[in-house]
Amino acid sequence: MPIRSSVNASKFRRAIRLGLRSLWLHRLRSLLTVLGIVFGVCSVIAMLAIGEGASHKAQELIRKLGSQNIILRSIKPPEEQKVSNNQNNYVLDYGLKYEDIARIQSTIPGVTTIVPARVMREYVWNITRRVDAEVVGTVPWYPTMRNHRVSRGRFFSDTDQSHAENVCVLGERLAHDLFPIDEPLGQTVRVGEQYYRVIGVMEPLVTAESEANASSANSAQPAVDRMFIPLETAKRRYGEILFKRRSGSFEQERVALHEVTVKVDRTERVVPVSLAIKDLMERNHRKKDYDIVVPLEQLKQAEETKKIFNIVLGSIAAISLVVGGIGIMNIMLATVTERTREIGIRRALGAKRGDIVTQFLIEAVILSGAGGALGVLLGIAIPFVVTATAGMKTIVTLWSPLAAFTISALVGVVFGLYPALRAAQMDPVEALRHE
Amino acid sequence: MIPIVQLDDVRRTYQMGGELVHALRGLTLSIQPGEYVAIMGPSGCGKSTLLNLLGCLDRPSSGRYLLGGDDISALNDDDLSAIRGRRLGFIFQSYNLIQQLNVLENIEVPLFYQGRPEEEAREIATRLATRVGLEKRLDHRPFELSGGQQQRVAIARALASDPILLLADEATGNLDSSSGREILGLFDELNAAGKTLVMVTHDPTTGERAKRLVRLCDGVLESDVRR
Numbered sequence: 001m002p003i004r005s006s007v008n009a010s011k012f013r014r015a016i017r018l019g020l021r022s023l024w025l026h027r028l029r030s031l032l033t034v035l036g037i038v039f040g041v042c043s044v045i046a047m048l049a050i051g052e053g054a055s056h057k058a059q060e061l062i063r064k065l066g067s068q069n070i071i072l073r074s075i076k077p078p079e080e081q082k083v084s085n086n087q088n089n090y091v092l093d094y095g096l097k098y099e100d101i102a103r104i105q106s107t108i109p110g111v112t113t114i115v116p117a118r119v120m121r122e123y124v125w126n127i128t129r130r131v132d133a134e135v136v137g138t139v140p141w142y143p144t145m146r147n148h149r150v151s152r153g154r155f156f157s158d159t160d161q162s163h164a165e166n167v168c169v170l171g172e173r174l175a176h177d178l179f180p181i182d183e184p185l186g187q188t189v190r191v192g193e194q195y196y197r198v199i200g201v202m203e204p205l206v207t208a209e210s211e212a213n214a215s216s217a218n219s220a221q222p223a224v225d226r227m228f229i230p231l232e233t234a235k236r237r238y239g240e241i242l243f244k245r246r247s248g249s250f251e252q253e254r255v256a257l258h259e260v261t262v263k264v265d266r267t268e269r270v271v272p273v274s275l276a277i278k279d280l281m282e283r284n285h286r287k288k289d290y291d292i293v294v295p296l297e298q299l300k301q302a303e304e305t306k307k308i309f310n311i312v313l314g315s316i317a318a319i320s321l322v323v324g325g326i327g328i329m330n331i332m333l334a335t336v337t338e339r340t341r342e343i344g345i346r347r348a349l350g351a352k353r354g355d356i357v358t359q360f361l362i363e364a365v366i367l368s369g370a371g372g373a374l375g376v377l378l379g380i381a382i383p384f385v386v387t388a389t390a391g392m393k394t395i396v397t398l399w400s401p402l403a404a405f406t407i408s409a410l411v412g413v414v415f416g417l418y419p420a421l422r423a424a425q426m427d428p429v430e431a432l433r434h435e
Numbered sequence: 436m437i438p439i440v441q442l443d444d445v446r447r448t449y450q451m452g453g454e455l456v457h458a459l460r461g462l463t464l465s466i467q468p469g470e471y472v473a474i475m476g477p478s479g480c481g482k483s484t485l486l487n488l489l490g491c492l493d494r495p496s497s498g499r500y501l502l503g504g505d506d507i508s509a510l511n512d513d514d515l516s517a518i519r520g521r522r523l524g525f526i527f528q529s530y531n532l533i534q535q536l537n538v539l540e541n542i543e544v545p546l547f548y549q550g551r552p553e554e555e556a557r558e559i560a561t562r563l564a565t566r567v568g569l570e571k572r573l574d575h576r577p578f579e580l581s582g583g584q585q586q587r588v589a590i591a592r593a594l595a596s597d598p599i600l601l602l603a604d605e606a607t608g609n610l611d612s613s614s615g616r617e618i619l620g621l622f623d624e625l626n627a628a629g630k631t632l633v634m635v636t637h638d639p640t641t642g643e644r645a646k647r648l649v650r651l652c653d654g655v656l657e658s659d660v661r662r
Binding site: 011021352354 | 487544548550592
């Protein structure tokens with residue numbers, strides 16, 4: 001029925017205009033009523049955006065480690081440290097061994113590739129420029145495994161590896177610190193007595209180590225940057241025993257590998273494989289001189305945390321919207337009483353109960369909708385301010401303002417319904433007599 | 436000819452506290468098209484109750500009320516609202532204009548509830564405002580108008596849906612005598628143009644203007660005089 005619907009549309013338009021005018025008549029009152037909803041909506045959107053930003057960053061870090069990867073690290077057993085302090089020539093022997101890799105690769109199904117790495121803390125020199133860095137001896141397939149790509153030049157190849165060439169790939173920051181003006185590619189850097197030819201520069205990356213730093217110290221950059229050399233080169237140049245000079249003492253360590261990344265063929269198998277590795281390692285290491293990190297588990301944990309965070313936020317949102325809704329209901333009840341006579345007049349002039357309900361419901365929904373819209377605008381603006389001033393990453397997802405606005409409009413319907421029905425139930429004779 | 440109003444033994448009782456109040460005790464009355472009726476009587480005689488019944492704002496406790504031939508007693512709330520909007524025009528003592536709306540919009544209110552198109556409503560409202568002499572004040576709000584002007588807006592509003600019956604409740608009660616005379620003059624004009632009018636008043640000189648005088652006392656008809 002096109003005629004009927006056009007009649008309804010015109011009725012509706014007029015009801016909206018009327019509602020706006022009535023609300024405008026009590027501007028301050030309307031504004032104050034709406035504030036509850038505004039703050040509720042805007043705080044929820046802003047908090048969600050900040051939370052989303054934080055968890056996104058954490059998840060990105062974890063994902064960079066590779067969700068199909070399992071990372072094993074050598075750690076110094078604490079009781080050994082005491083011994084080494086007493087006996088200076090004692091060689092500390094701990095950590096991951098080449099045999100561990102061999103065992104993992106040969107006995108655990110589902111393991112596709114393994115990236116071993118040795119990490120030495122050294123000074124890297126360019127003539128007289130000195131930068132503290134981690135020298136990482138690893139394999140040519142390190143970049144693909146760790147999602148850490150080369151931005152310029154190339155990574156070392158199998159040939160470099162087998163020939164134990166003195167080539168290196170610099171981390172982005174390291175390259176910049178060593179060669180602030182010159183192009184680093186083709187230059188040489190010195191580490192200890194050895195010279196290495198720079199063949200590539202990595203993309204800037206927040207590595208596994210920096211993840212802890214990032215969350216605790218809020219810095220996106222790791223403490224020191226890395227320089228990558230072929231594992232074979234590292235073995236030959238450094239041997240098995242590493243010397244660490246400290247102020248007043250020095251210690252020797254025998255650590256075959258500092259870090260091993262194990263790639264699993266399917267994501268579903270990551271957890272069983274990690275358990276198998278844990279088992280295997282426990283059987284072969286008397287002391288707990290290693291650590292197993294499963295990024296996938298961390299990712300799941302991060303998602304779990306985010307879920308809890310969202311539930312908490314949702315509850316806060318619900319509470320603040322209910323409070324805002326009660327405010328609207330309160331004001332609408334006052335309005336209905338105040339306008340009893342107007343209701344009587346309208347009823348006498350032919351308004352049906354439904355017309356009265358519509359009129360007051362529209363006012364309530366305009367209030368809550370305007371509050372919602374204002375809250376959405378503020379809620380979108382606040383994360384930008386936070387990002388600009390505090391430097392925190394924030395993400396405003398599309399659904400959060402949409403949901404917040406819809407719910408706040410619904411709050412208007414729910415809390416406006418009772419006052420509107422009360423207005424409609426009034427006896428016209430009584431209402432007309434009302435002063 | 437079908438009478439505009441046909442009341443048959445209409446009674447209306449209220450529950451007031453524990454007591455039953457008999458506001459109307461068996462009233463029979465018939466009003467023909469084109470009549471101009473004044474209803475008078477002391478306060479508490481049932482004038483207001485009668486006017487509320489005639490205006491379909493209330494329903495009789497017993498008896499029958501035919502408005503333009505249709506039985507009102509059996510209708511539901513929505514149908515009563517529709518009848519009020521289409522067939523009846525109210526003129527109140529305190530004008531009862533809606534304060535947020537201007538002159539034109541006030542006149543349009545009954546049309547709005549009938550769902551008439553906006554352009555049509557605007558046209559009717561402008562014509563009626565001109566008829567009651569307010570063509571220069573179309574966008575004024577009620578508080579910017581004098582009492583007499585406000586009452587004229589109310590009359591225009593009552594005429595908006597071309598009702599079969601105009602009901603005036605002490606229409607001149609709040610006005611000074613010259614404004615009151617103007618309003619009564621307007622009533623005469625409307626009646627001369629064929630409108631059926633019922634007004635409730637307690638002022639004898641106002642009652643004199645009507646062509647028929649109905650006196651109520653204690654909820655029953657005391658006298659019914661045609662002039």
